[in-house]
Every structure is written in structure tokens, then in C-alpha cells.
Amino acid sequence: MRQPGPIIGIIANPASGRDLRRLTANAGLYSSTDxxxxIQRLLAAFGATGIAKVLLPTDMTGIAAAVLKASTGPMAREQRWPALQMLDLSLTQTVADTRLAARQMVEQGVAMIAVLGGDGTHKAVAAEAGDTPLLTLSTGTNNAFPELREATSAGLAGGLLASGQIPAAIGLRRNKRLLVRVPQQQLCEWALVEVAVSPQRFVGARALSRSEDLAEVFACFAEPHAIGLSAICGLWCPVSRQAEQGAWVRLDASATQVLLAPLAPGLLQGCGVTASGPLQPGVAYPLSLRSGTLALDGEREIEFAEQDTPTITLDLHGPLSVDVEAVLAHAARHHLLVVPRDQRHTPATLR
Amino acid sequence: MSTQLSSEQLLHAYEVMRTIRAFEERLHVEFATGEIPGFVHLYAGEEASAAGVMAHLRDSDCIASNHRGHGHCIAKGVDVYGMMAEIYGKKTGVCGGKGGSMHIADLSKGMLGANGIVGAGAPLVAGSALAAKLKGRDDVSVVFFGDGASNEGAVFEAMNMASVMNLACIFVAENNGYAEATASKWSVACDHIADRAAGFGMPGVTIDGYDFFAVHEAAGAAVERARSGQGPSLIEVKLTRYYGHFEGDAQTYRAPDEVKNLRETRDCLLQFRNKTTRAGLLSAAQLDAIDGRVDGLIEDAVRRAKADPKPQPADLLSDVYVSYP
Structure with a gap:
């Protein structure tokens, strides 16, 4: 008897890609149509790799409706898209919708959650996903956690992994995270890429993209090719996703020499780095400022005042994510996507 | 754009928002007595939008408003007593009592007028922005319109012209969720009004309209951009109105506790007070003093407006045509 096919959840943040950086930088727009x-490209790839069912939350912006309409069309039939099941949520049009959708997907036993959004969306899903792997796709503004990748190839990797054709040891990687604790506010939040400390007193329009608004940056990982606040560490003291430490830098607007870093798309800022160092796991680092805001993965979320004592701690046990390159390299080595010409529409796992 | 405001700026922002709230809540009561002619459309709940944008403008910058215009007028500096008298249809009103709620204008403050025609403010600010450009001035023009007007052709034409002519023009879409009784999530074809900016080659952003600091920051970036000759932009401010489309609207299209929940959890004045006092930037006593002063101002405006004379038949044709020298 055939085992029931795997289920994958898909979460697309309808709000990603519309923040202030359209005004202050040259950030682009990722519409709901896009x-x-x-998602339809993901479904084609999932269909080809034997995924039986996909869970998709409803939304107010027509994303789920467009996918549902397409799922009854000829392309969906020809490509053997997985069965589509809508998660009918009571929507608040806030990040709570993303977290609720992720929670319900985990409860329904999905093998993986594909996430379309920026760093903030991925963080929200990861907070609920536990050890359910994430297939990460960038549709935000300054994205360091999800890599820029075409959905079709990412979907192939996700489908192969979720259907058990790739060993987890090859296809999954464990990510780091930063724990942000503010005991006086009973807060314990986390970030997947970086936490920036800003002298700005209020959350305001959330995005930070000016060097004078930055006092410190703590990063889980920092790649030299990154865009966003982690680029400062990435171009000063880079640290890989795999390294068992992170990095921090301290900034001063009056420094005589500055590091040019792309803090937002098209926005190169001179950042006066005055000190830097490694971030050791498990150590709670205090902040140099007594009041200001904390930006988690690029967006101000926490306001702190003199009575607060926030700390930042690197944790090596963050979410699992699909290593798309490793999965597809393994698939190539073992010819996992080779099928007889007359069975090219049969999902690979059902052969 | 910085959100680092001085104590004076913070107190002014609170006073503007508090004045709008008190003005509108008093009108809500007074309109029910039947003494006020015409219709009124209250702005209560949306104060952070007007205060956040207008904090960056000067008298020579122009704004155009819509039918829900009291908040824009107050934030732009139009005299509160003159507005109240205008709404009561009195000769002492800012337009001689002949405009009423939907046509309050004060050119000395750069207020081109509230407007009863949905979407009609947008071409007006394209015009004032073009005038500023032709005069070589760095004045900025701002139009406030709603989610309903975001579907109007006049708005699209103005956005197109502003972009083609690189005008210092800012389009502020106050999306309160309803065009009269029609939900914007049903009637607006795109998912975010801000996305429409892309079709006209200008940036568009969506901002939390319950948070003064979010609006202030976004508007600051847009004004700085426009004033420095970088052209128009669109800001979609998401917020809610606390009252009906007009006074007397039964609001059967809204969930029973919708407004109550938003008032309790998101209210812009409440958020402003909590944030600034927790940050140690303002004290509750300073804010309470403003509350008291504003209540007195509104009481005085209503008392005087009620007692003032109405325009006479002889006033009918005055202020209709410009008197050329």
C-alpha cells in the first residue's frame, strides 16, 4: 500500500515589499500578482516531485484567490499540481496571520513550509515552525536570510527533500538566531540575521537605512555580498552562516573614516566603525545605548528606555532551512530528475 | 528621515491631534441638535495622518482636502473658531459662512479647500505644484484623499501629470477601509493603494496611520524628496474613522465592536501619550495641560459660533468673483 504523499505549507506575506525604503532608497515592489x-511556479515543481497536498492560507489581497483559480486550469492538470487546501484563518492583516498560519501547518503535520517574504516574514514563520524545515524565498526589501532564488528551482529542491529523496544531512542546514531579551517588558524576541541598536526613540516607519541612526549591529552571520544592516559586519568582519559565532560592530557618526555599505537597495552609506568583535554563543551582550530602539532583521520593533536593560544572545539552534544548492547538486549526481520521455509528467517520486 | 523631535515639536503634534479630536467629538454632539446646516464628515481616529504630514509643511506649501477635511484644516493652521463659525454657517466663518464643512478654505495658510467632489483635490495640487515650479519656488503641494477617491480618474490624471512634469506633489491616500459604506478590500482592485504609484513612475509606501511617528517619518522623507526636486510620491496611510461616513450614518456595514477595539488598542493619541511618557520625553502633566487648554478652546469656539450672525442676502454675491485691481 502506498504511503500518503507529503504535505507542504506555503506562506506568502501579502504586505512585504512596501515599506519606507521605496522613498528613501530605490527599493522595488513585489506585488501580490508576482x-x-x-506560488504557481512552486506548485509546478512540487507536482513534479510527488508532493500530494499543499496548504495555503487565505489572505485579503487576492494571492490565495489567484492560485485557487489557476489550480483548476489546464496547466495545473498537465503539471499535476498537488491538491490545494485553503487554511481559512480569521485575518488580522498583521504578522499574527503569518504566525497563525505557520502554527496550523505544523499542527497538520506538514513536511516543510515554503515562505515568500523578507527576513521579517521568515522570522515570524520560524518562531512557530520548530524543526519543520523552511524553504526560503525572498520577496521583501533587504533580505539576507532568504537567498534570492527562482521559485521553480527552489521548489524542485523542496519537493525532492520533502518527498524523502534527499537525506536530511545533505539537504538541511541549521541556522543561527539572536535572542533579544528585555526583562522589564517581559520580551524575548528573536532575529534571524541581525539586531541593530538605534538612537531613534520610536519604532516609527520601522525601516532603518541611515548610518547615523545606527549605534551597534549584532549579526548571526554577515556575508560580504549582503544587502541591509548586516552588510556592515559583512564588509568589515564577515562571518559565515555555518560559523559557530557571530559578529558585532559599534558605530560612531563622528568617525573620520567610514565603511561604505549598502544599507538598502541602491543606498550606500558611510558607516563609522569604531569597534568590532566576535559574538560568542550563549553570552548575553548588553547594549551601549541606554535608550532607543532595536531593529530586528532590519525593522525597528522594540522601544527601550533608561529603565530597560536589553541583551542580545547568539543561539546556534535556530530554524532548519533547505539548502537548495546542496539538494540540487545531490539530485544531479544521482540523476533524480531523469525520467523516461513518455513519463515526463509523472511525479518523480511515484515512479 | 529622523523621528528625533524636540519637546516643543512633540507637544505641538499632540496639541494638533488633541484639537482635531476635541473639535470632531464636539461636532458629533452638536450636530445631533440640528443646529448645524448641511452635512459633516468627522475625521476623529485619523489625527496622526494630518498631524504627521503637516508637521513638515509651511504656510506657503499648499494642501487640498476632501469632504472629511476638518483635521487637515486644523493641522494646517486654520483658525479653529473661524472653522467652527463656518460650519455653523455664520458670517464670521473663514469663508464668510457660505462654504460650510465641506468647503473650508484659507489661502493664507495654504489650505486650498475641503472638497465635496471625491478625488477633486488631486488636480488642484498638481496645479499648485506646477505654479510653484513655474515661479521657481521649492513649495510642496499635498492632497489628502480616501480609498474611494483612489479609484477616481481625476486622481490618476493628476498623478500622471505630477510624474510627467516632476512636480513637488505628494499624494496621501488615507485608507480608512470604507468608501462611504463600501469596503476598500472589495472596491480597490489592487492589494495596496501604494502599489498604484508604480504605474505612474513614482515611489509608493504603506504606513501605519495609527502611529504619529510612522506617518511623520514617511511624510518627512516624501517632503524632503519633493522639495529637493526629486518629484512626486504616494503615501498610503492605513487608519480608521471612529464615526460614520457622515453624521447619522448607521454604519450597518461595520462589525459591532470594530471601532471599540481599535479605540482601545490602536488609538493614535493613546499611543502617542504612552510612547512619549515611557520614553521620558514628555510628562503626563504636560499632556494633561494641553487637554485642558484644548477643551477650553473648543468650548469658546462653539459658544462664539452659536452667537454669531448669519450672512445676509446682501452677502450672497460677495467673494464669488475675484476683484481685479
Missing amino acids: KASA
């Missing part, structure tokens, strides 16, 4: 198309 997101619906990316």
Missing part, C-alpha cells in the same frame, strides 16, 4: 505567480 507572489501568486511565484
Whole structure:
């Protein structure tokens, strides 16, 4: 008797890609139409790799509706898209919708959650996902956690992994995270890429993209090719996703020499780095400022005042994510996507 | 754009928002007595939008408003007593009592007028922005319109012209969720009004309209951009109105506790007070003093407006045509 096929959840943040950086930088727009198309490309790849069912939350912006409409069309039939099941949520049009969708997907036993959004969306899903792996797709503004990748190839990797054709040891990687604790506010939040400390007193329009608004940056990982606040560490003291430490830098607007870093798309800022160092796991680092805001993965979320004592701690046990390159390299080595010409529409796992 | 405001700026922002709230809540009571002619459309709940944008403008910058215009007028500096008298249809009103709620204008403050025609403010600010450009001035023009007007052709034409002519023009879409009784999630074809900016080659952003600091920051970036000759932009401010489309609207299209929940959890004045006092930037006593002063101002405006004379038949044709020298 055939085992029931794997289920994958898909979460696309309808709000990603519309923040202040359209005004202050040259950030682009990722419309809901684009997101619906990316989901359809994922479904084609999942269909080809034997995924039986996909869970998709409803939304107010027409993403789920467009996918549902396409799922009854000829392309969906020809490509043997997985069965589509809508998660009918009571929507608040806030990040709570993303977290609720992720929680319900985990409860329904999905093998993986594909996420379309920026660093903030991935963080929200990861907070609920536990050890359910994430297939990460960038549709935000300054994205360091999800890599820029085409949904079709990412979907192939996700489908192969979720259907058990790739060993987890090859296809999954464990990510780091930063724990942000503010005991006086009973807060314990986390970030997947970086936490920036800003002298700005209020959350305001959330995005930070000016060097004078930065006092410190703590990063889980910092790649030299990154865009966003982690780029400062990435171009000063880079640290890989795999390294068992992170990095921090301290900034001063009056420094005589500055590091040019792309803090937002098209926005190179001179950042006066005055000190830096490694971030050791398990150590709670205090902040140099007594009041200001904390930006988690690029967006101010926490306001702290003199009565607060926030700390930042690197934790090596963050979420699992699909290593798309490793999965597809393994698939190539073992010819996992080779099928007889007359069975090219049969999902690979059902052969 | 910085959110680092001085104590004076913070107190002014609170006073503007508090004045709008008190003005509108008093009108809500007074309109029910039947003494006020015409219709009124209250702005209560949306104060952070007007205060956040207008904090960056000067008298020579122009704004155009819509039918829900009291908040824009107050934030732009129009005299509160003159507005109240205008709404009561009195000769002492800012437009001689002949405009009423939906046509309050004060050119000395750069207030081109509230407007009863949905979407009609947008071409007006394209015009004032073009005038500023032709005069070589760095003045900025701002139009406030709603989610309903975001579907109007006049708005699209103005956005197109502003972009083609690189005008210092800012389009502020106050998306309160309803065009009269029609939900914007049903009637607006795109998912975010801000996305429409891309079709006209200008940036568009979506901002939390319950948070003064979010609006202030976004508007600051847009004004700085426009004033420095970088062209128009669109800001979608997401917020809610606490009252009906007009006074007397039964609001059967809204969930029973919708407004109550938003008032309790998101209210812009409440958030402003909590944030600034927790940060140690303002004290509750300073804010309470403003509350008291504003209540007195509104009481005085209503008392005087009620007692003032109405325009006479002889006033009918005055202020209709410009008197050329």
C-alpha cells in the first residue's frame, strides 16, 4: 500500500515589499500578482516531485484567490499540481496571520513550509515552525536570510527533500538566531540575521537605512555580498552562516573614516566603525545605548528606555532551512530528475 | 528621515491631534441638535495622518482636502473658531459662512479647500505644484484623499501629470477601509493603494496611520524628496474613522465592536501619550495641560459660533468673483 504523499505549507506575506525604503532608497515592489505567480511556479515543481497536498492560507489581497483559480486550469492538470487546501484563518492583516498560519501547518503535520517574504516574514514563520524545515524565498526589501532564488528551482529542491529523496544531512542546514531579551517588558524576541541598536526613540516607519541612526549591529552571520544592516559586519568582519559565532560592530557618526555599505537597495552609506568583535554563543551582550530602539532583521520593533536593560544572545539552534544548492547538486549526481520521455509528467517520486 | 523631535515639536503634534479630536467629538454632539446646516464628515481616529504630514509643511506649501477635511484644516493652521463659525454657517466663518464643512478654505495658510467632489483635490495640487515650479519656488503641494477617491480618474490624471512634469506633489491616500459604506478590500482592485504609484513612475509606501511617528517619518522623507526636486510620491496611510461616513450614518456595514477595539488598542493619541511618557520625553502633566487648554478652546469656539450672525442676502454675491485691481 502506498504511503500518503507529503504535505507542504506555503506562506506568502501579502504586505512585504512596501515599506519606507521605496522613498528613501530605490527599493522595488513585489506585488501580490508576482507572489501568486511565484506560488504557481512552486506548485509546478512540487507536482513534479510527488508532493500530494499543499496548504495555503487565505489572505485579503487576492494571492490565495489567484492560485485557487489557476489550480483548476489546464496547466495545473498537465503539471499535476498537488491538491490545494485553503487554511481559512480569521485575518488580522498583521504578522499574527503569518504566525497563525505557520502554527496550523505544523499542527497538520506538514513536511516543510515554503515562505515568500523578507527576513521579517521568515522570522515570524520560524518562531512557530520548530524543526519543520523552511524553504526560503525572498520577496521583501533587504533580505539576507532568504537567498534570492527562482521559485521553480527552489521548489524542485523542496519537493525532492520533502518527498524523502534527499537525506536530511545533505539537504538541511541549521541556522543561527539572536535572542533579544528585555526583562522589564517581559520580551524575548528573536532575529534571524541581525539586531541593530538605534538612537531613534520610536519604532516609527520601522525601516532603518541611515548610518547615523545606527549605534551597534549584532549579526548571526554577515556575508560580504549582503544587502541591509548586516552588510556592515559583512564588509568589515564577515562571518559565515555555518560559523559557530557571530559578529558585532559599534558605530560612531563622528568617525573620520567610514565603511561604505549598502544599507538598502541602491543606498550606500558611510558607516563609522569604531569597534568590532566576535559574538560568542550563549553570552548575553548588553547594549551601549541606554535608550532607543532595536531593529530586528532590519525593522525597528522594540522601544527601550533608561529603565530597560536589553541583551542580545547568539543561539546556534535556530530554524532548519533547505539548502537548495546542496539538494540540487545531490539530485544531479544521482540523476533524480531523469525520467523516461513518455513519463515526463509523472511525479518523480511515484515512479 | 529622523523621528528625533524636540519637546516643543512633540507637544505641538499632540496639541494638533488633541484639537482635531476635541473639535470632531464636539461636532458629533452638536450636530445631533440640528443646529448645524448641511452635512459633516468627522475625521476623529485619523489625527496622526494630518498631524504627521503637516508637521513638515509651511504656510506657503499648499494642501487640498476632501469632504472629511476638518483635521487637515486644523493641522494646517486654520483658525479653529473661524472653522467652527463656518460650519455653523455664520458670517464670521473663514469663508464668510457660505462654504460650510465641506468647503473650508484659507489661502493664507495654504489650505486650498475641503472638497465635496471625491478625488477633486488631486488636480488642484498638481496645479499648485506646477505654479510653484513655474515661479521657481521649492513649495510642496499635498492632497489628502480616501480609498474611494483612489479609484477616481481625476486622481490618476493628476498623478500622471505630477510624474510627467516632476512636480513637488505628494499624494496621501488615507485608507480608512470604507468608501462611504463600501469596503476598500472589495472596491480597490489592487492589494495596496501604494502599489498604484508604480504605474505612474513614482515611489509608493504603506504606513501605519495609527502611529504619529510612522506617518511623520514617511511624510518627512516624501517632503524632503519633493522639495529637493526629486518629484512626486504616494503615501498610503492605513487608519480608521471612529464615526460614520457622515453624521447619522448607521454604519450597518461595520462589525459591532470594530471601532471599540481599535479605540482601545490602536488609538493614535493613546499611543502617542504612552510612547512619549515611557520614553521620558514628555510628562503626563504636560499632556494633561494641553487637554485642558484644548477643551477650553473648543468650548469658546462653539459658544462664539452659536452667537454669531448669519450672512445676509446682501452677502450672497460677495467673494464669488475675484476683484481685479
